[in-house]
Amino acid sequence: MQRWVEKIYEHSPVSLQDAMISVYGLKLARIRYAGGYKRYREELERSQYFSECALAELQDERLRSLVRHCYDNVPYYAKLFRELRLAPSDFRTTSDLPKLPLLAKETVQSQPGQFYAQNYTNTPAEIVSTSGTTGTTLRIRVDTEGRRKNYAFFSRFKSWTGVGPSGRTATFAGRTIVPVKSQRPPFWRHNLAAHTILFSSYHLSEKNIPAYLAKLCDWDPHLIDSYPSSVEALARYALAYGVRAPHPRAIVTSSETLRTEQREAICKAFATRVFDQYGGAEQVCFISQCEAGSYHIHPEYGVTEFIPDEASDPKSACRIVATGFTNMAMPLLRYDIGDLAVPGGTPCSCGRRFRTVEEIIGRADDIIRTPDGRRVGRLDPVFKGLQTIRKAQIVQEDLRHILLRVVPGEGFRPGDLDSIRYELEKRLGRDVEYTFKLMEEIPVGAGGKFRAVLCLIPKESFPIHRKTDGERLP
Numbered sequence: 001m002q003r004w005v006e007k008i009y010e011h012s013p014v015s016l017q018d019a020m021i022s023v024y025g026l027k028l029a030r031i032r033y034a035g036g037y038k039r040y041r042e043e044l045e046r047s048q049y050f051s052e053c054a055l056a057e058l059q060d061e062r063l064r065s066l067v068r069h070c071y072d073n074v075p076y077y078a079k080l081f082r083e084l085r086l087a088p089s090d091f092r093t094t095s096d097l098p099k100l101p102l103l104a105k106e107t108v109q110s111q112p113g114q115f116y117a118q119n120y121t122n123t124p125a126e127i128v129s130t131s132g133t134t135g136t137t138l139r140i141r142v143d144t145e146g147r148r149k150n151y152a153f154f155s156r157f158k159s160w161t162g163v164g165p166s167g168r169t170a171t172f173a174g175r176t177i178v179p180v181k182s183q184r185p186p187f188w189r190h191n192l193a194a195h196t197i198l199f200s201s202y203h204l205s206e207k208n209i210p211a212y213l214a215k216l217c218d219w220d221p222h223l224i225d226s227y228p229s230s231v232e233a234l235a236r237y238a239l240a241y242g243v244r245a246p247h248p249r250a251i252v253t254s255s256e257t258l259r260t261e262q263r264e265a266i267c268k269a270f271a272t273r274v275f276d277q278y279g280g281a282e283q284v285c286f287i288s289q290c291e292a293g294s295y296h297i298h299p300e301y302g303v304t305e306f307i308p309d310e311a312s313d314p315k316s317a318c319r320i321v322a323t324g325f326t327n328m329a330m331p332l333l334r335y336d337i338g339d340l341a342v343p344g345g346t347p348c349s350c351g352r353r354f355r356t357v358e359e360i361i362g363r364a365d366d367i368i369r370t371p372d373g374r375r376v377g378r379l380d381p382v383f384k385g386l387q388t389i390r391k392a393q394i395v396q397e398d399l400r401h402i403l404l405r406v407v408p409g410e411g412f413r414p415g416d417l418d419s420i421r422y423e424l425e426k427r428l429g430r431d432v433e434y435t436f437k438l439m440e441e442i443p444v445g446a447g448g449k450f451r452a453v454l455c456l457i458p459k460e461s462f463p464i465h466r467k468t469d470g471e472r473l474p
């Protein structure tokens with residue numbers, strides 16, 4: 001929305017805001033679901049049941065055409081290929097990709113224009129922002145057809161939940177649809193064009209949650225589409241106080257790492273299943289859960305590689321490196337997303353031959369480092385069984401100091417902190433000093449997202465295959 005429209009919106013009564021949201025929703029839908037969208041969606045409906053061999057062929061063909069496009073039109077790649085004495089003909093299959101070096105986020109961030117395809121400069125496109133390294137923003141240029149392709153993948157994923165495109169939906173996302181200073185409900189606005197109510201992710205306090213739950217029960221959505229932390233806040237409240245929660249057919253989560261104990265609380269409170277999705281503004285990788293619960297890598301979206309990272313804990317964790325097929329305006333080859341995952345092995349019972357991921361661990365820079373050089377990714381078990389803590393955030397200030405922000409819930413005792421300290425020491429050791437801070441609420445970060453683990457130690461220049469002795473740690 002443009003700034004002057006936002007100003008009018010902010011000062012309008014709720015009914016007018018609903019109307020504006022609906023008109024805006026209709027406009028967005030007309031852009032998103034136009035052009036090649038229908039064709040992409042139909043193709044995806046068919047290709048999800050392709051054989052492994054057919055999927056490999058599809059990827060090889062897309063890769064060849066992508067490399068040719070990069071070589072011919074993208075300044076960064078034209079130069080890189082020249083320097084490495086490579087030609088498009090050197091890339092026949094996806095197994096040729098390692099001929100190229102990994103692409104770091106910082107490289108894209110420092111010279112975004114070098115990645116713009118010259119034959120797409122006049123093509124309709126939008127700039128999508130995502131968090132880069134060192135707290136700055138990374139801006140990705142995505143052409144409109146590329147966005148449509150992305151929506152087609154998201155629609156296919158939603159179809160796996162069993163909810164049709166016209167199902168009633170409740171959405172919690174990063175948009176500020178309700179003025180922050182608002183103290184009273186409604187903390188939601190209607191998008192009549194899409195059978196959707198947009199709920200604010202910024203007003204989920206203990207005081208406001210009963211109104212959210214009542215509205216959700218009233219709306220009775222088929223689908224809740226949310227950040228894990230938003231829907232978790234509702235779930236925890238409903239469970240703690242025995243307040244009625246709706247029973248949607250499915251809950252879709254994305255944008256933040258979904259932790260095991262979050263999933264359990266959400267499933268229990270809403271008596272439904274959670275389907276988690278992993279992707280990103282860079283549009284290089286799309287992973288989502290199917291009906292059988294497996295995390296699948298959507299192979300038509302791009303090539304996803306897993307690069308072993310010796311310093312990771314668990315040892316099986318790998319860095320996600322991906323090459324996207326959907327965004328021709330700013331293509332990225334072998335892009336190191338900065339997240340860790342554990343690749344899967346066994347085929348899924350749903351019948352799709354897509355590769356699986358055992359576990360998505362999350363942002364590599366949200367991983368706690370220890371003085372002895374370990375990197376610990378999963379800390380949610382630290383809070384396991386502690387129903388008296390409503391929300392917590394682990395902040396690593398430096399190698400030897402960890403701050404725990406804790407929002408106490410019903411029945412909280414100071415002794416509960418000892419239990420957390422004990423569990424942390426078991427995982428991170430006694431060389432670390434733990435400080436606890438009890439808070440009424442933990443503020444959410446950029447885009448309304450909540451990060452359960454926050455590592456403030458500056459990232460190493462390039463931590464791949466780094467030795468585990470910690471000598472390069474700051």
Ligand SMILES: [Zn+2]
Pocket residue numbers: 290291292293294296348349350351352
């Ligand atoms: Zn499956």
